[in-house]
Amino acid sequence: MKIDEDPESHPTPAPGPSLKSPGRPRSREADEAILAAALELLIERGVGWASIEQVARRAGVTRATVYRRFPTLTDLLVSAVEWEYRDVDPGSMDWPDIDSMVTAWAEHLGTPRARRLIRRLYGTVDDLPELLHAYHKAHGSHRGLAVRTTLERARAAGQLPPHSDPEILQHMLSGAALQHLAAHPDTTGAQEVKTYFLAVLEQVGLHTTPVPRRSTAR
Template sequence: MGTDDRAAGRPRSREADVAILDAALDLFIERGAEATSVEQVARRAGVTRATVYRRYPDKIRLLVATIEAAYAEPLPTPEIDDVEHMLTGWVTVLSDPRQRRLLRRLYGAIEDYPELVHAYQRLFGQQRAQVRRSVLERARDRGQFPADTVPDVVLNLIIGAGWQHLAIHADSCTAAEAEKFLRAVLHQLGYRPDGHHHQPFEPPVKQ
């Protein structure tokens, strides 16, 4: 990603910002938080260590900024309007090798670098969790899930199934394979796209 250009001369300030965050994200994915150092990030970004330290006082704050930048794109939340849409999003993540490695690195950082996980949850998890909860409530009310379904329990189960998929399946997993896995998961959770769970004995609607 342009490392050669950068190495040829000292990047200007804005360019250095981007180069540092790109290099830090690459290294975090390749090596994890523990094995990544400010020195390596500076070298890969083609800047001096001082250039990095002027922006971030330590590795943790550098990595937090890296995760924030990685998940800062405007969220297409209004588009997540039903379970099929959510499914498409999860399939995209589970069939993208780089996303898979990034998420495993985030899980691996829980123990020693909780700040990274908090940054991720703040930007991505919590914001989306509210949207997803509403989607699941509507799906339940339409009879796509059993009437006693608890949206937060379903969300934890789907996210957990994602962790398990990241742990046991190869990163070469295709979108079709990821979708098959997730459809089996949703089926076991009671999801029926055809609204199967609608109460058969609803009070008759006034004509």
């Protein structure tokens, strides 16, 4: 689904030379101001209340400046989500154990801005699925893979039952994260979030220290 401005608010340019000549450099400052403004509006008010006009006003540019870069509001919001997670390094998610994984996840979900943004993105799943897809491509899929890898290591170390399925556990943790975002205030600190995730994992047999495997020798 594509969301755009009222056609009457997007006038057709008069015939003449292109507003942007070949090779003309774009303003990085304007790009970042526009993307930052779009993200702020998405977080504060949700996608249903965002508009090109509001973004332009907050960014301190004209609507024409925004439209030259992003033909529709959907294009702008997708780019804003990608920009938000532009510095994600999958290598930084190579957690050696569950404690470091849960600590990192808790620090992320212990940030009010991150919590509100994730809620907004999942709230667009029916009306603007492109945003959630952009989030998963830029961040969510990397985190999901890293979580499964960490859970596999924990199972091999005896911290999780041998019959446990890392993929199912990863989905369960993702669901627990969404429940936490919906049921707990954004003032919840990282330590409280970590305690919550550890409690969830303990319900499926997590041991904080490796459990020696029984010998099968007779």
